[in-house]
Amino acid sequence: MKQLDYFFNPKSVAIIGASHKPDKIGYAILANFLGAGFERKIYPINPDTKPILGLNVCKSILDVKDDLDLVVVVVPAAFVPDALKECVKKKIEAIIIISAGFSEVGEEGKKLETKCKRIIEGAYTRIIGPNCIGIYDPYTRVDTLFLSRERCGRPKEGNIAFISQSGAVGSTILDWLSEEDVGISKFISYGNAMDLDDCDFLEYLGDDDKTKVITVYLEGIEASGQKFMKIVKKVTKKKPVIILKSGKTEKGLKAVLSHTGSLGGSSKIYSAAFKQTGVIEASTWEELFDFARGFSTQPLPKGNRIAIITDGGGFGVLATDEADRQNLQLPEPSEKLKKEFSGVMPPYAVLHNPIDLTGDTNANRYKVVIESCLKSNEYDGVIAITLFQVPTLEKEVVDEIVKLHRKYDKPLIACAAGGKFSQELSRKLMKGGVPVFSTPERAVRTMGALVKYREWLNK
Amino acid sequence: MKQLDYFFNPKSVAIIGASHKPDKIGYAILANFLGAGFERKIYPINPDTKPILGLNVCKSILDVKDDLDLVVVVVPAAFVPDALKECVKKKIEAIIIISAGFSEVGEEGKKLETKCKRIIEGAYTRIIGPNCIGIYDPYTRVDTLFLSRERCGRPKEGNIAFISQSGAVGSTILDWLSEEDVGISKFISYGNAMDLDDCDFLEYLGDDDKTKVITVYLEGIEASGQKFMKIVKKVTKKKPVIILKSGKTEKGLKAVLSHTGSLGGSSKIYSAAFKQTGVIEASTWEELFDFARGFSTQPLPKGNRIAIITDGGGFGVLATDEADRQNLQLPEPSEKLKKEFSGVMPPYAVLHNPIDLTGDTNANRYKVVIESCLKSNEYDGVIAITLFQVPTLEKEVVDEIVKLHRKYDKPLIACAAGGKFSQELSRKLMKGGVPVFSTPERAVRTMGALVKYREWLNK
Numbered sequence: 001m002k003q004l005d006y007f008f009n010p011k012s013v014a015i016i017g018a019s020h021k022p023d024k025i026g027y028a029i030l031a032n033f034l035g036a037g038f039e040r041k042i043y044p045i046n047p048d049t050k051p052i053l054g055l056n057v058c059k060s061i062l063d064v065k066d067d068l069d070l071v072v073v074v075v076p077a078a079f080v081p082d083a084l085k086e087c088v089k090k091k092i093e094a095i096i097i098i099s100a101g102f103s104e105v106g107e108e109g110k111k112l113e114t115k116c117k118r119i120i121e122g123a124y125t126r127i128i129g130p131n132c133i134g135i136y137d138p139y140t141r142v143d144t145l146f147l148s149r150e151r152c153g154r155p156k157e158g159n160i161a162f163i164s165q166s167g168a169v170g171s172t173i174l175d176w177l178s179e180e181d182v183g184i185s186k187f188i189s190y191g192n193a194m195d196l197d198d199c200d201f202l203e204y205l206g207d208d209d210k211t212k213v214i215t216v217y218l219e220g221i222e223a224s225g226q227k228f229m230k231i232v233k234k235v236t237k238k239k240p241v242i243i244l245k246s247g248k249t250e251k252g253l254k255a256v257l258s259h260t261g262s263l264g265g266s267s268k269i270y271s272a273a274f275k276q277t278g279v280i281e282a283s284t285w286e287e288l289f290d291f292a293r294g295f296s297t298q299p300l301p302k303g304n305r306i307a308i309i310t311d312g313g314g315f316g317v318l319a320t321d322e323a324d325r326q327n328l329q330l331p332e333p334s335e336k337l338k339k340e341f342s343g344v345m346p347p348y349a350v351l352h353n354p355i356d357l358t359g360d361t362n363a364n365r366y367k368v369v370i371e372s373c374l375k376s377n378e379y380d381g382v383i384a385i386t387l388f389q390v391p392t393l394e395k396e397v398v399d400e401i402v403k404l405h406r407k408y409d410k411p412l413i414a415c416a417a418g419g420k421f422s423q424e425l426s427r428k429l430m431k432g433g434v435p436v437f438s439t440p441e442r443a444v445r446t447m448g449a450l451v452k453y454r455e456w457l458n459k
Numbered sequence: 460m461k462q463l464d465y466f467f468n469p470k471s472v473a474i475i476g477a478s479h480k481p482d483k484i485g486y487a488i489l490a491n492f493l494g495a496g497f498e499r500k501i502y503p504i505n506p507d508t509k510p511i512l513g514l515n516v517c518k519s520i521l522d523v524k525d526d527l528d529l530v531v532v533v534v535p536a537a538f539v540p541d542a543l544k545e546c547v548k549k550k551i552e553a554i555i556i557i558s559a560g561f562s563e564v565g566e567e568g569k570k571l572e573t574k575c576k577r578i579i580e581g582a583y584t585r586i587i588g589p590n591c592i593g594i595y596d597p598y599t600r601v602d603t604l605f606l607s608r609e610r611c612g613r614p615k616e617g618n619i620a621f622i623s624q625s626g627a628v629g630s631t632i633l634d635w636l637s638e639e640d641v642g643i644s645k646f647i648s649y650g651n652a653m654d655l656d657d658c659d660f661l662e663y664l665g666d667d668d669k670t671k672v673i674t675v676y677l678e679g680i681e682a683s684g685q686k687f688m689k690i691v692k693k694v695t696k697k698k699p700v701i702i703l704k705s706g707k708t709e710k711g712l713k714a715v716l717s718h719t720g721s722l723g724g725s726s727k728i729y730s731a732a733f734k735q736t737g738v739i740e741a742s743t744w745e746e747l748f749d750f751a752r753g754f755s756t757q758p759l760p761k762g763n764r765i766a767i768i769t770d771g772g773g774f775g776v777l778a779t780d781e782a783d784r785q786n787l788q789l790p791e792p793s794e795k796l797k798k799e800f801s802g803v804m805p806p807y808a809v810l811h812n813p814i815d816l817t818g819d820t821n822a823n824r825y826k827v828v829i830e831s832c833l834k835s836n837e838y839d840g841v842i843a844i845t846l847f848q849v850p851t852l853e854k855e856v857v858d859e860i861v862k863l864h865r866k867y868d869k870p871l872i873a874c875a876a877g878g879k880f881s882q883e884l885s886r887k888l889m890k891g892g893v894p895v896f897s898t899p900e901r902a903v904r905t906m907g908a909l910v911k912y913r914e915w916l917n918k
Binding site: 025105148151152164165166167168169171172175176178217247284285286312313315348387388391418419420422423439440 | 484487560564605606607609610611612623624625626627628630631634635637638676678705706743744745770771772773774776777779780807818846847848849850876877878879880881882897898899900901
């Protein structure tokens with residue numbers, strides 16, 4: 001068992017600062033553990049030993065007879081050092097400090113943080129935080145987020161790991177993933193990174209069987225740049241790492257400094273470092289999410305030859321523009337392929353790439369053309385633009401596309417946009433494992449990310 | 460009355476090719492007219508004079524005793540010339556040809572199109588199309604779209620006009636706008652532009668009282684470049700024109716040629732022409748939609764000094780990065796302003812710009828800080844990042860922000876993302892006239908578009 005497993009798969013948890021008052025963070029976290037269906041032992045710690053939510057309360061973790069795998073600390077910053085001393089005494093291996101009021105608030109806080117660091121020096125104790133919202137694991141139901149489930153949904157079990165310095169960015173993405181029914185493996189918000197940092201998490205998730213793709217929101221690297229590059233390079237050989245680096249402009253950098261206090265560093269240096277280490281860089285928050293969905297559900301393409309299949313010419317053009325920007329090849333179909341298409345295509349259809357099925361397409365036309373492309377060795381992946389508004393297009397097109405996604409080992413990404421009718425069919429596609437994007441540009445950029453990662457692995 | 464008014468506000472409409480068969484376009488269009496609540500006279504035209512949907516059918520428009528303001532043509536391409544001859548005979552002023560099979564399918568089609576042009580030469584008759592889905596006007600309920608309302612929603616009355624060469628792009632945006640509850644003034648899909656073209660529509664919409672902002676999806680300019688520039692320059696002095704030009708890359712251009720057959724022209728030439736004429740260029744389909752919402756609901760800023768107010772530091776950093784790319788100024792608040800804020804801010808809050816209300820903010824903190832910024836002469840606009848997941852933030856923050864939007868004549872744009880809870884509050888904000896974007900980048904780019912247009916007007 002690795003030490004970080006104690007965070008994600010603890011047999012017992014104590015919450016120092018568990019509160020009797022429902023409007024307190026120390027109450028919310030306990031309630032979330034209980035509400036999440038965490039089935040291990042939970043020990044609320046509070047000087048006032050009246051039960052909370054039906055659980056017995058201890059004055060100190062030293063009063064807990066049981067072994068404790070994980071301790072969550074929610075007391076005010078000034079009381080954290082004492083809590084840590086008790087943790088060291090009880091040989092706790094895993095601590096999450098939610099409390100804020102450390103290096104992010106200036107000199108006094110920095111001193112307090114240093115004091116805390118000294119306390120765990122030489123002990124086995126490892127810390128996530130402080131100034132963070134901690135972790136969420138849908139498999140074990142560890143959930144230290146103090147955001148209620150009503151306001152912030154929790155994603156189901158899945159294979160995307162998410163690391164975020166910022167709690168707000170992290171929780172917002174959790175809420176969004178949950179709404180979009182996308183699953184995750186593990187979520188970590190690590191705040192000031194007093195002890196465990198980005199490198200530790202990357203290394204751990206690189207070996208985590210449940211994680212297929214690692215996504216990271218980064219304001220600055222906490223470890224040394226050299227260490228970061230060495231570790232991330234090792235991890236990207238195993239699985240894709242997508243990073244959204246904020247504070248990329250000079251002014252953004254200044255904003256980072258007043259947010260987490262970590263040194264942002266120049267944008268160009270980061271981009272160069274990412275390129276050298278095989279990191280897929282997301283340029284916006286939306287892209288981080290899009291790429292994660294792509295890697296989570298799709299096999300990697302063997303090359304960059306993509307077929308764009310559409311029932312709306314305009315969307316085909318927009319997709320082509322973006323494909324060109326992403327260095328994707330859009331080869332014309334061979335005469336052999338064209339012959340395969342021609343059985344289902346109207347005589348006036350022009351068979352280029354994008355392949356325009358035209359506005360009177362039916363489901364069978366999609367099925368035959370997509371399957372021909374997936375089967376042939378002329379294409380490494382398919383982008384299917386399915387504007388469901390077209391009156392002749394049967395709803396069953398969704399089932400056909402899902403079947404093809406399951407049958408062939410090539411990436412298949414869809415684009416659809418619109419109102420209720422379209423959204424319902426899009427959801428069905430996504431449930432079947434085909435990611436759907438609401439703009440052609442987003443679909444193509446996601447395919448571009450898959451291709452880039454393949455090229456990195458081939459290096 | 461302008462001639463184009465006959466298209467959007469006809470007292471009577473004939474549909475040549477109205478069909479008895481529910482799976483035909485000629486049936487769908489008639490059904491949509493009836494279902495939309497179009498309260499003027501409708502005359503279905505078909506050789507078979509059995510009634511359709513309870514309406515009497517005439518063999519020819521020449522048999523219609525009434526005057527006809529608008530004729531919609533849905534017969535196969537080969538029969539269109541005869542239909543046009545009858546239209547000229549009856550001195551019809553406005554014709555929409557939905558039928559495809561003209562210049563977009565090659566030489567034969569081109570000849571047919573030329574033949575049609577000749578027929579209307581010298582007559583008053585003006586044509587939209589062929590190869591298009593025509594127009595939709597929520598005020599008069601003219602609706603020539605052959606897409607059922609079940610599959611493709613129709614937006615409510617509003618002030619955004621939308622012109623699209625492509626029917627698929629156009630109908631998809633209609634469906635999306637309808638879902639997002641955004642209103643439009645007029646929608647035009649003009650296909651091959653045999654007669655009326657982009658310039659005609661721009662000129663007409665420039666003088667249309669119901670239209671506050673004009674959005675255009677363009678594959679190529681149909682009129683001469685010089686004419687286009689002259690007209691668009693005149694229009695942009697009256698109201699904002701947002702254009703999404705596709706086929707911007709070499710390959711995209713090739714795709715345009717096989718789609719509408721219009722000459723795309725080099726991307727750089729277009730971008731330069733747009734800049735010189737005050738056009739706001741959208742770089743993606745999503746941006747076209749975002750900018751439209753911004754101009755539709757917000758007053759123009761007087762300058763480029765923006766306050767970013769956030770309850771999540773990370774989102775503030777992402778917004779700052781984008782503001783820098785958009786050349787927006789983010790001045791620090793003055794000591795006077797800081798004093799105004801300090802009454803509601805916790806002592807540890809750092810008062811820069813972005814102004815971080817921190818993760819324990821309440822509605823009042825938003826109210827006071829946003830109002831101070833809107834009232835002061837230090838800022839020309841405000842971007843409010845409202846992550847509703849924050850447990851201490853009361854739902855009433857939405858009402859407060861809407862009130863401030865109504866009280867002050869400065870743009871106020873919001874950013875929020877997440878699941879059901881967030882979406883519900885976002886919808887309330889939008890209903891109150893504050894556009895909400897799901898990423899900080901989109902919110903900032905929209906503010907950037909408002910600023911750019913102001914700078915154009917100041918030139």
